[in-house]
Amino acid sequence: MPTINLRGAQKNYGVNSANAVSDLDLEIRDGEFMCLLGPSGCGKTTTLRMIAGLENLSGGEIRVGDRVIDSVAEGIFVPPEKREMGLVFQSYALWPHLTIERNTDFGLRLRKLPKAEREARVESVMQALDIAKYRDRYPSQLSGGQQQRVALARMLAVNPGVLLLDEPLSNLDARLRLEMRAELKRLHKEFKTTIVFVTHDQWEAMTLATTIAVMNEGTLQQMGTPNDIYDRPANRFVAEFVGSPPINILSFGKPGVSDIADKAEAYFEACYPKLRGIGSIGMRPEAMGYATKLEDVPQGSFFSEMTVTGVLPTGGSWILELRSENHTLFLTTHALPRVDNGERVFFHVPPEALHVFDAEGQRIVEADTLLRSNTYN
Amino acid sequence: MALLSESTKTQVLGRNPAAAPSAWQAWRYRLKVALREPTTLIGVLTALLFTYLIVVPIISIVLDAVRVQFGHERRLGKDVGDLTLYYLDRAFFSPVASDLFWRPLFNTLTVALGAISLSLVIGTVLAWLISRTDMFGRRWFATALIVPYMLPAWTFALAWTTLFKNRTVGGQPGWFEAIGLTPPDWVAYGRFPITIILALHYTPFVILLFGSALRRFDSQLEDSARILGARRYQVAVQIILPLMRPALLSSMVLIFAKCLGEFGVPYVLGLPVKFEVLSTSLFRSIASRQTGVAGVVAASIMLIGIVTLMIDARLVREARRFVTIGSKGSMNRQSRLGSMRLPATGFAALIFVLSVGLPLLTLALSTVMKMPARFTLDNFTLDYWIGTDLHTVALQTGILLSPELWAAAKNTMMIVGLASLTSGILGLLVGYVVIRTPVRALSVYLRQVTFLPYLVPGIAFAAAYLSLFAVPRGPMPALYGTVTILILALIADQMPYASRAGISAMTQLGKDPEEAAQIAGAGWFRRMISIVIPIQKGSLVTGVLLPFISGIKGLSLFVILAVPSTDVLTTYSLRLVDYHYTQAANAVVLIIAGIAYFGTLLAQKLTRTNLAEGLGS
Numbered sequence: 006m007p008t009i010n011l012r013g014a015q016k017n018y019g020v021n022s023a024n025a026v027s028d029l030d031l032e033i034r035d036g037e038f039m040c041l042l043g044p045s046g047c048g049k050t051t052t053l054r055m056i057a058g059l060e061n062l063s064g065g066e067i068r069v070g071d072r073v074i075d076s077v078a079e080g081i082f083v084p085p086e087k088r089e090m091g092l093v094f095q096s097y098a099l100w101p102h103l104t105i106e107r108n109t110d111f112g113l114r115l116r117k118l119p120k121a122e123r124e125a126r127v128e129s130v131m132q133a134l135d136i137a138k139y140r141d142r143y144p145s146q147l148s149g150g151q152q153q154r155v156a157l158a159r160m161l162a163v164n165p166g167v168l169l170l171d172e173p174l175s176n177l178d179a180r181l182r183l184e185m186r187a188e189l190k191r192l193h194k195e196f197k198t199t200i201v202f203v204t205h206d207q208w209e210a211m212t213l214a215t216t217i218a219v220m221n222e223g224t225l226q227q228m229g230t231p232n233d234i235y236d237r238p239a240n241r242f243v244a245e246f247v248g249s250p251p252i253n254i255l256s257f258g259k260p261g262v263s264d265i266a267d268k269a270e271a272y273f274e275a276c277y278p279k280l281r282g283i284g285s286i287g288m289r290p291e292a293m294g295y296a297t298k299l300e301d302v303p304q305g306s307f308f309s310e311m312t313v314t315g316v317l318p319t320g321g322s323w324i325l326e327l328r329s330e331n332h333t334l335f336l337t338t339h340a341l342p343r344v345d346n347g348e349r350v351f352f353h354v355p356p357e358a359l360h361v362f363d364a365e366g367q368r369i370v371e372a373d374t375l376l377r378s379n380t381y382n
Numbered sequence: 383m384a385l386l387s388e389s390t391k392t393q394v395l396g397r398n399p400a401a402a403p404s405a406w407q408a409w410r411y412r413l414k415v416a417l418r419e420p421t422t423l424i425g426v427l428t429a430l431l432f433t434y435l436i437v438v439p440i441i442s443i444v445l446d447a448v449r450v451q452f453g454h455e456r457r458l459g460k461d462v463g464d465l466t467l468y469y470l471d472r473a474f475f476s477p478v479a480s481d482l483f484w485r486p487l488f489n490t491l492t493v494a495l496g497a498i499s500l501s502l503v504i505g506t507v508l509a510w511l512i513s514r515t516d517m518f519g520r521r522w523f524a525t526a527l528i529v530p531y532m533l534p535a536w537t538f539a540l541a542w543t544t545l546f547k548n549r550t551v552g553g554q555p556g557w558f559e560a561i562g563l564t565p566p567d568w569v570a571y572g573r574f575p576i577t578i579i580l581a582l583h584y585t586p587f588v589i590l591l592f593g594s595a596l597r598r599f600d601s602q603l604e605d606s607a608r609i610l611g612a613r614r615y616q617v618a619v620q621i622i623l624p625l626m627r628p629a630l631l632s633s634m635v636l637i638f639a640k641c642l643g644e645f646g647v648p649y650v651l652g653l654p655v656k657f658e659v660l661s662t663s664l665f666r667s668i669a670s671r672q673t674g675v676a677g678v679v680a681a682s683i684m685l686i687g688i689v690t691l692m693i694d695a696r697l698v699r700e701a702r703r704f705v706t707i708g709s710k711g712s713m714n715r716q717s718r719l720g721s722m723r724l725p726a727t728g729f730a731a732l733i734f735v736l737s738v739g740l741p742l743l744t745l746a747l748s749t750v751m752k753m754p755a756r757f758t759l760d761n762f763t764l765d766y767w768i769g770t771d772l773h774t775v776a777l778q779t780g781i782l783l784s785p786e787l788w789a790a791a792k793n794t795m796m797i798v799g800l801a802s803l804t805s806g807i808l809g810l811l812v813g814y815v816v817i818r819t820p821v822r823a824l825s826v827y828l829r830q831v832t833f834l835p836y837l838v839p840g841i842a843f844a845a846a847y848l849s850l851f852a853v854p855r856g857p858m859p860a861l862y863g864t865v866t867i868l869i870l871a872l873i874a875d876q877m878p879y880a881s882r883a884g885i886s887a888m889t890q891l892g893k894d895p896e897e898a899a900q901i902a903g904a905g906w907f908r909r910m911i912s913i914v915i916p917i918q919k920g921s922l923v924t925g926v927l928l929p930f931i932s933g934i935k936g937l938s939l940f941v942i943l944a945v946p947s948t949d950v951l952t953t954y955s956l957r958l959v960d961y962h963y964t965q966a967a968n969a970v971v972l973i974i975a976g977i978a979y980f981g982t983l984l985a986q987k988l989t990r991t992n993l994a995e996g997l998g999s
Contacts, residue, residue: 098894112902
């Protein structure tokens with residue numbers, strides 16, 4: 006399917022209510038596996054439903070290639086049944102009165118394909134998803150994971166130009182979710198379909214997507230590869246939403262509120278005097294290290310002395326809780342910590358791992374080159 | 383390709399779709415989306431239909447109350463149709479006002495309050511015994527004690543007269559009179575028996591509503607209080623009762639609303655001693671062609687009904703604050719009755735015997751006995767059911783051989799059947815439109831207009847129909863005396879239940895299955911035929927069956943709108959009561975009760991639902 010383009014897409018559900026989606030520009034290229042990521046209520050599902058045509062727009066337009074399929078200004082609305090897309094619902098929405106085979110067959114029958122071809126396609130897609138043995142059962146007789154496969158099979162059978170998935174894994178248990186993630190990735194390779202996937206689970210987005218679009222309060226925050234999103238968050242919202250445990254934020258310009266922030270301000274003034282207008286900086290827990298002696302702290306990194314107040318094992322790695330007089334930080338380590346509660350340690354972060362945001366919370370891009378290029382002076 | 387997409391891009395940028403669309407553009411787009419599918423069109427058509435069938439009759443009767451009616455021009459010195467306060471004055475302030483309105487109002491209120499108090503006392507005890515104790519035969523009683531509600535209320539009124547009728551009224555004497563114990567008038571007729579019968583008839587309301595609230599009650603709340611040292615009675619008074627208050631108030635209000643429109647019981651038991659309630663007073667006004675006064679009384683009944691149900695809606699809203707989300711603690715706790723186990727079971731059994739066993743047995747026996755209360759073998763006969771060449775003025779065959787019964791049965795089947803089928807289908811359509819239409823105003827209007835008849839007691843609604851359709855208006859010929867008016871009135875009267883069933887079915891179905899079909903490429907009609915209707919088959923059956931049952935036992939609509947040629951079973955039996963063909967009347971009532979009871983069971987079995995859920999609507 007050609008590129009899908011949302012331009013200035015808007016949705017509000019009532020005259021006086023806030024926009025569920027406002028002024029959204031989004032480009033989904035052929036073959037892409039795009040994740041719409043955001044907290045609940047951020048407009049990601051609404052966006053998906055607008056693409057499918059299940060919600061109409063309040064403003065803006067949607068194009069597929071150079072064909073307008075939805076536009077308020079031009080008065081064009083192509084109904085969902087004519088958009089040739091596939092959508093897997095969060096609830097799966099299997100038709101309870103039809104068998105698994107008839108559920109899978111439904112779209113093909115509508116397209117009036119010859120019987121032989123229909124049967125062949127149903128068979129192949131049921132084989133691919135390993136549900137052929139349930140063909141004569143009804144949806145209520147299947148488990149959640151099996152229902153999920155049927156919902157996928159039903160949409161894949163008609164070979165849609167784009168497959169839209171609305172939090173399809175959220176109702177599955179942890180193990181099954183992992184299996185289905187791998188399955189989805191395999192299907193994406195096998196069928197080469199464009200996939201748009203809605204989730205609030207950052208790990209799901211990270212592991213699956215080729216492109217992630219992070220949304221908040223109806224607006225697009227950042228669009229990029231998983232690495233982009235994680236390594237170069239465009240603003241504080243993205244930085245804080247992605248990552249677990251969450252990023253440590255130090256707000257500048259409020260002397261006395263946090264001793265660590267004050268130290269960071271001093272550090273930036275001393276080492277990077279050219280950088281102006283910093284509102285806050287972020288340090289990912291997993292980018293931070295710690296040392297028990299000052300001489301072990303790497304040259305040029307930002308560091309400070311703090312007290313260990315908690316060692317939390319998470320299986321394979323550990324989270325250290327560090328406190329100073331008026332600040333608490335978290336850092337992650339993969340080696341068994343040889344420190345105990347009450348011990349003094351130095352945490353340290355290399356400059357290239359510092360995220361610098363301005364007063365509005367936007368990333369200061371120039372800072373990245375500066376922090377990276379600057380060899381330890 | 384690259385070139386092409388580049389050029390589109392600039393073109394797109396040039397037009398800037400992100401700019402807010404003009405009001406005209408937005409409106410055009412919305413209209414296009416709304417008209418794309420027949421949903422909106424169907425919505426508009428049904429809205430028009432129900433405006434005509436529900437709103438217009440109600441307006442018409444309210445207007446009757448303030449306009450000069452035919453026959454009063456001379457006295458009032460105005461033309462027919464002019465505005466007048468004469469009827470209001472007559473009903474509320476004139477010397478006859480006390481007979482027309484105030485005494486019936488007082489009687490209605492006192493009877494209703496009596497019935498409410500009595501059924502609350504009996505109902506709460508029974509509900510508690512059934513849902514929270516180890517009484518013997520709990521499960522059986524849970525169904526058995528609901529039976530009175532499945533039967534027409536005036537079944538019990540007829541049973542009462544069969545037992546207690548005294549020499550005040552002619553015809554066959556009651557059993558007590560026959561064995562020489564003349565019951566006083568206050569036992570035989572009027573306030574006392576009406577209150578008792580209505581109380582017994584509506585006790586199931588309390589059992590169902592209070593019982594389900596009790597079952598949903600989270601016993602962890604109870605346990606927490608016990609752990610903190612509260613005694614049993616303290617828990618009951620300080621924790622359980624306050625949380626049960628909404629359910630109790632709600633059942634009180636519902637019983638009141640039902641009593642307001644109750645016609646059969648006061649008609650059978652009140653008439654001999656001129657004990658009038660609002661519904662019988664309305665009936666009398668209509669029967670004596672006092673259309674203006676009838677309008678005033680009907681409008682008053684409507685007003686009281688509407689106010690009552692608004693109070694109920696408010697209570698329900700407040701009750702939401704009390705909803706304790708069902709956790710694992712709910713429902714299981716049972717109190718040990720200990721030595722009270724047997725007496726408690728006895729109490730439940732007594733209520734069952736009084737409210738179901740005795741009345742039905744009396745009616746059944748009365749239909750096979752020549753003389754009342756003489757239990758000798760030669761007094762028993764099947765003549766009243768299947769006899770021929772009987773020596774009576776009319777009805778010379780047993781009731782089952784009488785052509786009138788079969789005509790009435792055929793009428794019932796046709797009128798009630800057709801109306802139920804129509805309202806069931808309309809209900810599903812309304813449900814679909816209400817849930818699906820993008821036009822919010824249409825959804826709200828349809829939901830409210832189809833609910834309106836619920837606020838209007840059947841007898842007032844029938845009066846409204848009479849007022850509108852008795853004379854030709856515009857293209858509509860006069861419908862009085864036709865089957866059509868009965869069917870139309872029944873459809874309108876059943877719409878609250880039908881539309882509620884439709885709306886809740888569509889809400890339960892949710893959007894997803896249909897949207898999935900839409901995504902798969904199915905247009906509107908295909909979705910209807912392949913997805914919506916097959917899934918909703920069950921609720922369509924209930925949506926037809928439940929109104930059918932209530933229509934079969936319904937009396938108040940028919941008693942005003944039916945004429946002998948359009949007799950249905952209920953009006954036929956009432957006519958037999960009027961002619962004092964006691965055995966035949968009782969037999970017809972038994973037939974109706976049988977159909978209603980087994981029909982309800984069938985509906986419950988088919989849909990695996992429980993009456994309690996239907997009651998909330």
